[in-house]
Amino acid sequence: EAQVTQNPRYLITVTGKKLTVTCSQNMNHEYMSWYRQDPGLGLRQIYYSMNVEVTDKGDVPEGYKVSRKEKRNFPLILESPSPNQTSLYFCASRRGNSPLHFGNGTRLTVT
Amino acid sequence: GENVEQHPSTLSVQEGDSAVIKCTYSDSASNYFPWYKQELGKGPQLIIDIRSNVGEKKDQRIAVTLNKTAKHFSLHITETQPEDSAVYFCAAKTGDMRFGAGTRLTVKP
Numbered sequence: 001e002a003q004v005t006q007n008p009r010y011l012i013t014v015t016g017k018k019l020t021v022t023c024s025q026n027m028n029h030e031y032m033s034w035y036r037q038d039p040g041l042g043l044r045q046i047y048y049s050m051n052v053e054v055t056d057k058g059d060v061p062e063g064y065k066v067s068r069k070e071k072r073n074f075p076l077i078l079e080s081p082s083p084n085q086t087s088l089y090f091c092a093s094r095r096g097n098s099p100l101h102f103g104n105g106t107r108l109t110v111t
Numbered sequence: 112g113e114n115v116e117q118h119p120s121t122l123s124v125q126e127g128d129s130a131v132i133k134c135t136y137s138d139s140a141s142n143y144f145p146w147y148k149q150e151l152g153k154g155p156q157l158i159i160d161i162r163s164n165v166g167e168k169k170d171q172r173i174a175v176t177l178n179k180t181a182k183h184f185s186l187h188i189t190e191t192q193p194e195d196s197a198v199y200f201c202a203a204k205t206g207d208m209r210f211g212a213g214t215r216l217t218v219k220p
Contacts, residue, residue: 004154035210040120042200042212043155058207059112090154099145100208102154 002027006091006103013081014111021076021106023091029101031094032074033058034066036087037105043090049074081110113138115203117211125219130191132214134201135183143204144177144184148197149213155200159186191218 004025013019025032033048035058045058049068063085065077074093078085086109092100114137124130136144142163147155161168161175161184168175172191177184188195196218201211 040212042115042117043210045207048207092154097143099157099160100155102147102156104152104154 002101004091004093004101004103006089006106008106009104010107012109012111015082016080019078019081019108021078021089021091021108023074023076023103024072025074025091025093025101026072027093027095027101028071029093029095030071031096032068033092033100034064034074034076035090035092036060037090038087046076046089081108083110086110113141113203113205113209115201115209115211117201117214119214120212121215121217123217123219124191126191126193128191130188130195130216130218132186132199132201132216133183134185134203134211135181136203136209137182138203138205139179139182141203141205144175145202145204145208146173146175146186147200147202147210149200150197158199188216191216193218193220 007022030051034046035043044060046064047066049055089106091103094100117134145160148158149155159173172189174187199214202208
């Protein structure tokens with residue numbers, strides 16, 4: 001089944017403790033992206049990657065890192081999480097100009 | 112950059128009625144306008160999309176209209192059913208995708 005898989009689905013952590021949210025897609029898509037979803041703000045792009053070893057900042061990249069060492073994986077790294085990064089995170093992928101395929105989300109709480 | 116505004120933020124309709132969600136965009140170069148439906152606990156899923164060379168597109172009970180001159184596009188759902196209850200997002204794409212803030216649709220049986 002074609003899908004975008006995120007792990008974990010839920011995560012509660014404390015301020016300053018490094019964490020990684022994994023994202024994997026099995027559709028051989030070149031493009032992958034991370035979004036955060038907050039009430040009243042919709043989906044805002046954090047980082048995106050057009051292909052392996054190519055990453056670019058989105059609208060809200062501060063406090064996040066990403067890497068794209070393989071085509072299928074695009075992990076999101078929070079080196080020192082803060083409470084304002086409490087949010088619902090989505091990974092997405094697409095090929096060319098086709099529509100985005102989203103994962104099922106990761107709900108992160110930073111206390 | 113592109114800015115997408117979506118209205119209303121919440122919408123409640125009776126089963127069988129129609130629902131309309133409207134979006135405006137700022138960048139006249141935007142050429143692709145998808146609509147996504149997000150059910151509880153899931154990621155957004157594409158339900159319909161339209162490109163800038165088309166004014167209207169329909170898929171069963173769902174239709175999207177685009178007015179390029181006014182820079183707005185709308186989602187129309189007819190004969191609503193309780194399973195249509197979800198959050199709906201519009202988006203506009205020039206280079207990258209920009210999303211509206213979302214509309215929570217509730218269909219009351």
